[in-house]
Structure formats: C-alpha cells, structure tokens
Amino acid sequence: MLDTILIAVVMMLVLGALLGLGLGFADRFLKVEADERVEKVTSMLPGYNCGGCGYPGCSGMAEAMVTKEVNTFLCKPCKPDKKQEIIDYLKNTPGPDGSTVEIKG
C-alpha cells in the first residue's frame, strides 16, 4: 500500500519535472519580443480585468496605451496615485523607437 503511494508520488514528480523541462526549453525557442512597457503598465493597473475600458482585459488596455491607440486614461477602478504613476512612467520611459507616450488624465 505504502509502496504504491510512494511510486505514484515519484512518478508524478518525474512526469511533472520532464514536462516542465520541455516547456522551459520551448519557452526559450518560442519567445516573443514584446515592448517591455506593456508588461510594466499591466502590472501597475489594478488587474481586475473588469472590461470597463472596453478592452478584453488589463493587458489589452496597457497595450492600447503603449501603442498610442488611446490617449486618455480609461481605467475606472484605478487608484488616483497609481494612475499618476502610470502616466508619469509612460511620459518618462521611451519605447524601442525612442518616443514617449502622453496620456491625458
């Protein structure tokens, strides 16, 4: 009985490790170069994915701001100080092409 449990646990661990290793390698080969500002802005947004801005989720909203698709701040549940932080961040951080983003509050 104990043997079976032990084998089962070891088997799951080995299988998980193998699959994880495979995914780790795949991640290296299939990496997508993304504008790092999108990730940064996404992490500063509340992360509720409420959809109140009209985008499918917070990352969609962040991407729209970084690519200048919108120039107003649409996130409603965002706290005022966080909002200012995002606006300042985008104003002061140039993207890969050297331009910055101006967002109206």
Next chain:
Amino acid sequence: MSELVTLLVTSVLINNVILNQFLGMCPFMGVSKKKSSALGMGVAVVFVIVVAALVTYALYYLVLVPIGLEFMELITFILVIASLVQLTEMFIKKYSPSLYKSLGVYLPLITTNCVVLNVCLVNITNAYDFSHMLVYSVGTPLGFALVLYIFSTIRERLELSNVPAAFKGNGIALICAAIMSMAFSGLAGIV
C-alpha cells in the same frame, strides 16, 4: 481496413463529439462568431488532441501499466494535456499573434476542453490498438473542427438576419445548434 474507415466516419460524423455527445460546448459557443477564429481553434484542437492521445497512450501502456498505476490515468493525462496546451499557446503566440488575439481566453481553455480528455480516456477504456487509437484521435477533433466551422458560417449569417430581440446572440445560436444536432442525427443510418 474497412473497420478503420467505419471508425473514422463514426467519429467524425455519426458520433460527432459536439452534436451527439455534447462535449466541448464552451469553445463551440465561444469562438464560433468568426470563420477565421473557428478554423484556428479547430486546427489548434486537432493538434492538441492528436499529440495528447499519442503521448497519453504511450504513457499508459509503457509507464502506468508496467508499474501498476493504472488508476493514476486521469491525473497524469490532465498533466500531459495542460503542458501540451501551454506549448500550443506559445507556438500560436509566436507565429500568429492575430489568431492568438482572436482566440483569447479560449486558447488556454483547451486544457479544460472535455473533448481532449474524453478522447484520451476512450482510447484506454475501449482498449483500442494503435491504429484504431490513431484513427479515433484524428477523427474526433476533425468532427469538432468541422462542426465548429459550419456553425461559424451559420453565425456569421445570423449576424445579418433579423432575429427577434429575445433570441439575439447566444439564444438563437443555441437553437441553431439544436437543429444542427437533429440534422446530424439523421446521419446515423450511414454505417
């Protein structure tokens, strides 16, 4: 040979996974609004199911049976499927960002798409040999992709038609799915 052809026709049309077994309804309703995303979803599901079936079949007979852990099939299969979906997601993200966007949340949800687990488990419970397993695991997702595509063409036309307000959107889509299901049950006489 003729047995394999019968199995193929059965798994694609007669025992269709959506319309006869009512599995995988979530992507069926979710990504059938546009033809292109329905096709992309179909291809992704075919890929995931074929690879998942091969891997789980090998895993079951080469690992689980020899060490006497047949009862672990469910949890190990889920592990394999989840990793494969992750891999597919990375692949699509890299090579087709537009498809990645249009599939949205339904792409990682292939993990919980019951069609995938169903195919893997049926391969084991029906004790299929390798060729039957292969035919069944190709046929079932093909049936899924086919019905998803047909349904998306219907839904594109539904967008333009004058539907009573109470039935707009998912309501009329479900009614169409029911009619499709009845139509497909007529195919039962083929084999």
